[in-house]
Amino acid sequence: MTRPVLAIHGGCGAIPRADLTPETDRAARSALRRALEAGYAVLDSGGSAVDAVTTAVQVMEDDPVFNAGYGAALNRDGVHELDASLMDGASGRAGAVAGAQHIRNPVLAARALAAVSDPLLLIGPAADAWAAAHGLETVDNAHFTTPARQAALHTMLERERQGTQASATEQEKHGTVGAVALDRHGHLAAATSTGGYTAKPVGRVGDSPVVGAGTWADDRTCAVSGTGKGELFIRFAVGHDIHARMLYGGQSLETAASGLIHGDLAALGGAGLCAVDRAGTVTLPYNTEGMYRGWISADGQYVAIHED
Secondary structure (H helix, E strand, O other): OOOOEEEEEEEOOOOOHHHOOHHHHHHHHHHHHHHHHHHHHHHHOOOOHHHHHHHHHHHHHOOOOOOOOOOOOOOOOOOOOEEEEEEEOOOOOEEEEEEEOOEOOHHHHHHHHHHHOOOOEEEHHHHHHHHHHOOOOEOOHHHHOOHHHHHHHHHHHHHHHHOOHHHOOHHHHOOOEEEEEEOOOOOEEEEEEEOOOOOOOOOOOOOOOOEOOOEEEOOOOEEEEEEEOHHHHHHOOHHHHHHHHHHOOOOOHHHHHHHHHHHHOOOOOOEEEEEEEOOOOEEOOEOOOOOEEEEEEOOEEEEEOOOO
16 A cells, blocks of 8 residues: 655745744644645545545635635636646546636536546636536635735736836735645545636636646656646646656656756746655745645645745
8 A cells, every 4th residue: 555645735926934924924834734634634544635635725725825715816807717627647537617706616626527527627607507506615706805815906906007017926926726645545636726816817717727737647657736827837738747757758756847847937937836756755846935835644744835
C-alpha cells in the first residue's frame, strides 16, 4: 500500500509580508490547516485521492480567506464568475465548470461532471442549471461577496482610471485554490477552483477550468494544480507539460515543475503550483513574494505563506 499525501495551495496572490498582520496570518494558516486535515482524513481512512482533493478544495471554497467560492473575486461589473476543474489520475476522467454564478461549491460540480466526462466542461447558465438538476446547492450570486472583495474591486477600477494597474500586488490581482493527492492505492487526483482576478473582463476564463493547463493528474506521473496568471498556464499547457517532461523526458517532478515556474514563466508573470508524483514526492514552487501552501502526510504537516 502507498503512503498517502495531500498538498494544497491557496493562491500565489498572497498578502505581501509587510502588510500581513498577526491576525490575518493566523486566519490564513488556520484555514490551510483545516483544508489539509479534512482532505487527509479522507486519505487516512482509505478514501480516494478524488474524494480527498474535492474535500480539501471545498473547505477552501467555503472560507473567505481564499479567492474561490465564498470570498471570490468580482469581475469588472461586480459579479462573481466561478471556475473549477477536477481530474482523476486513475481513469483520466475530468470535469469542469467556467463562469458559473450560482453553484455554491464549483468543485462539486467539477467532480460530478468528471463522473460522466461527457459533457466534460460546462459554462455560465448551463453549468448552473446542470448543477441544480443534479442536486448540487445553488445560491444567489451575492452569497459569494465579502467587503474585502468589494474593496478590492473598487481599488482595481481606480487603478485602471489612474493607469497604475502594473503596481497592483499579486493579492490585489488574483488568487486560486487547489489540491493534489496520492491515495493508499497509488492513485493521483487534482482539483482547482477560483473566482479569477479582480476586475476581470466579463466572460473571461482562465486556466483553472482548463484541463492540462491549471489542472492535471495521471497515475503514470503526477498531479498538478496551478495558480497565477491563467493566460500563461493556458499558453504553456503547464499541467500537461510537467507530466510530459516527466513521462517523455525522464525529469523528476521537482525539475519539471521548477523549470516552468522559475524558468519559462518567471519573466512573464506570477505563477505557482502544488504537485505530487506517483512516489509521494511533493513540490510547491512559486515565483511571487508568497503563496498560501501546505502538505500533510503520516510524517507531519507543513503550512507556509512566505519563505518561512
